Amino acid sequence: MKKIYQGKTKDVFELDNGNVLLKFKDDCTGKDGVFDPGENSVGLTIEGIGKANLETSIHFFEILKKAGIKTHYISADVDNATMEVVPAKVFGKGLEVICRLVATGSFIRRYGDYIADGTPLPGGYVECTFKDDAKGDPLVTSEGLVALGVMSIEQFNSLKEQTLKITKIVADDLKTKGLDLWDIKFEFGYDNNGEVILIDEIASGNMRVYQGNKIVDPVDLTNIILGK
Numbered sequence: 001m002k003k004i005y006q007g008k009t010k011d012v013f014e015l016d017n018g019n020v021l022l023k024f025k026d027d028c029t030g031k032d033g034v035f036d037p038g039e040n041s042v043g044l045t046i047e048g049i050g051k052a053n054l055e056t057s058i059h060f061f062e063i064l065k066k067a068g069i070k071t072h073y074i075s076a077d078v079d080n081a082t083m084e085v086v087p088a089k090v091f092g093k094g095l096e097v098i099c100r101l102v103a104t105g106s107f108i109r110r111y112g113d114y115i116a117d118g119t120p121l122p123g124g125y126v127e128c129t130f131k132d133d134a135k136g137d138p139l140v141t142s143e144g145l146v147a148l149g150v151m152s153i154e155q156f157n158s159l160k161e162q163t164l165k166i167t168k169i170v171a172d173d174l175k176t177k178g179l180d181l182w183d184i185k186f187e188f189g190y191d192n193n194g195e196v197i198l199i200d201e202i203a204s205g206n207m208r209v210y211q212g213n214k215i216v217d218p219v220d221l222t223n224i225i226l227g228k
Contacts, residue, residue: 009053009205015084019074022201024050024081046205050081052222053203057083059225060170060202067169069162071198072189088189088199092150094131095140095188097159099124099167102182105208124164158196159188166198174209177224179216182208 001021005012013021026049054076061073072085100107103119128145129137140148142156151159163186171181184207187200204218204225216224 009203010050010201018087020072020085020087022083022085024054024083024201024203026050046217046219049205049218051078052219053201053205054078054081054083056204056222056225057201060173063169063173064166064198064202069166069169069198070195072191083201085199086191088191088197090187090189090199091145091155092130092148095145095150096129096131096137097163097186097188098127098129098183099163099186100127100183101125101167101171102180104182107183124167126160126163155190155196162188162196162198166202170202170207174225178211179221179224180210182210184208 001013001015003011004014004020009025009027011023011025013023015021026045026047055078057073058076058078061071064071065073072088074084074086076083100121101124103111103115103121104117107125108115108117128140128142130140131137140150142153142160145151145156146153166186167181167184170184174181184202186198186202186206188196189199190196204221207221209216209221211224222228
């Protein structure tokens with residue numbers, strides 16, 4: 001087993017069978033010790049969040065499988081905080097996709113002159129950022145992705161359609177537990193056939209969820225989702 005990538009919240013290994021192993025870590029994105037899924041750097045470490053993120057990912061990947069949505073997920077080992085996935089190529093040097101249902105966080109820091117914090121974004125607002133810590137994960141438009149040769153417009157349209165569909169599935173599941181999804185971060189890639197698929201994770205550490213007027217801590221969120 002060979003390490004092929006070291007990320008903010010997980011490490012990636014190549015397996016002898018041709019698949020890929022993700023090792024989940026206890027790091028979260030945030031700033032000044034405060035959890036924020038919209039930030040582009042590790043801001044805090046929460047003991048147990050790696051396994052919590054994995055368990056949440058398993059929960060949602062299984063729901064997506066039943067809904068007929070293809071992802072890279074194969075199986076997982078919660079005790080070792082690992083998930084086996086099919087190999088997939090990332091777009092460019094890595095692309096993050098955020099779907100916002102409510103304006104908050106970094107969205108307000110950018111556009112607060114035009115919209116109030118907590119304003120609903122009906123239907124969902126999808127935005128993409130390049131994974132580039134040195135440049136602060138810069139935003140990129142669909143036109144930019146095509147012009148730069150990162151993906152075709154057809155691939156972007158598939159990515160956006162899947163993002164909105166998956167976000168709704170996650171939000172609907174959370175709603176049954178008395179929770180409101182405000183925003184969520186995904187990563188997409190493409191398989192050996194060039195098909196756009198969801199990769200990485202659907203983790204409590206990658207979504208901002210409220211219960212009433214209070215944000216839910218990632219570990220607490222996992223416990224609620226899994227009924228612990």
